[in-house]
Amino acid sequence: MAPTNPGLKHLSNALATPDQLSNSSSAIDGVPSDLETSIRCAGAQLTQAAGVLLRLSQDIIAQAIVIFARFWLGADGGSLRIYSAKDVSAASLYLTAKLSFQPTSPRSVLNVYTFLLSKESSPLWFVNPRGAPAQPPAAESYILSEGGYQSARLVLFRIESIILRTLGFDTHVALPHTIALTYLQTLGATRPAVARRVIEHLNAALLSPQLLYITHQPNALAVAAIYLATREEGVKLVDGEWWEVFDVDREELGFLVVGMRSTEGFVRAETERWRNKAIPMVVDEVEAEIERRRMMQEGE
Structure with a gap:
């Protein structure tokens, strides 16, 4: 490691x-x-x-x-x-x-x-x-x-x-959940629906085939989950590349967003692939x- x-x-x-x-x-x-x-x-x-x-x-x-x-x-x-x-x-x-x-x-x-x-x-x-x-x-x-x-x-x-x-x-093991909630408060995005969606993305990412939790630091996982959740809930954050404030660059954010979005589809595909056998x-x-x-x- x-x-x-x-x-x-x-x-x-x-x-x-x-x-x-x-x-x-x-x-x-x-x-x-x-x-x-x-x-x-x-x-x-x-x-x-x-x-x-x-x-x-x-x-x-x-x-x-x-x-x-x-x-x-x-x-x-x-x-x-x-x-x-x-x-x-x-x-x-x-x-x-x-x-x-x-x-x-x-x-x-x-x-x-x-x-x-x-x-x-x-x-x-x-x-x-x-x-x-x-x-x-x-x-x-x-x-x-x-x-x-x-x-x-x-x-x-x-x-x-x-x-x-x-x-x-x-x-x-440092987890991103508490960090994400702290970042949400810093960004002024305190709607319960957003926080709930952030936690859902972070929990789902534990199943990622890209092993996101052992390839990226918690702060980056937290930022990616916030990015996804605020877009899904229609919450506008501050202008500019706000993720850089939390030490995450655009390339890493993009990779994590794609990875988190793809996890649900991956699990669904696995369910279909192994449908008739353990x-x-x-x-x-x-x-x-x-x-x-x-x-x-x-x-x-």
Whole structure:
């Protein structure tokens, strides 16, 4: 990760380097880039859903999604052929919550993930393509047994330690949400509808295939979300290139605006692409999908 300015440590993040973005461990291990992108996006959505069920605050959930994304970066990051995305998601959320004012127990985390990953009970489209069941499912399909809990707990702790080592124990994540609200006040754009739209754009950007949260600083993300929200709500800001006041140039703003606008279309396309099958969230499923593609390519 690229270093940050020590004086702005709490307002900025270490960003991914070009080499980390172009050479992931998964790619080196032969995972197709589109499959890796799909799994990363599904993992972010899984983390979001689990955080909501655990009643964690959105800032904790967002930090966990960023930690999850960082883990797969570069040749030294995790590979989807070695680590299951579901385990990394659970450990990222557990770790982030543990370091916050809202720690949650391993049992609570694992119970929630067991439910969300149940092929019969899950409401998540990328786990259960048939959709949430109309009738309450059998409890056995989503309740973790005591033996299953003890085994999953060991995996949770092991993956947590692997994440920490992979990230060099740097778990700092600065988020753009509070910065954006401060910028709105500075610009005099205090309408609740605008603030709500800004937050929606920032939360949606966590699912961006361009990995916007690990390629751009929080101030730039905040400015881009404000630019989009004020235009959508018909709110005129000050004349001139106001974004430069917040240390964002036109080129970076343009890239982020396009990236944020495209996220909804990307998720919609993913939903259509995987409509009839689940996105692989464990190593064995990733291997099966890679083999399926190989056989199709060879016409077997």
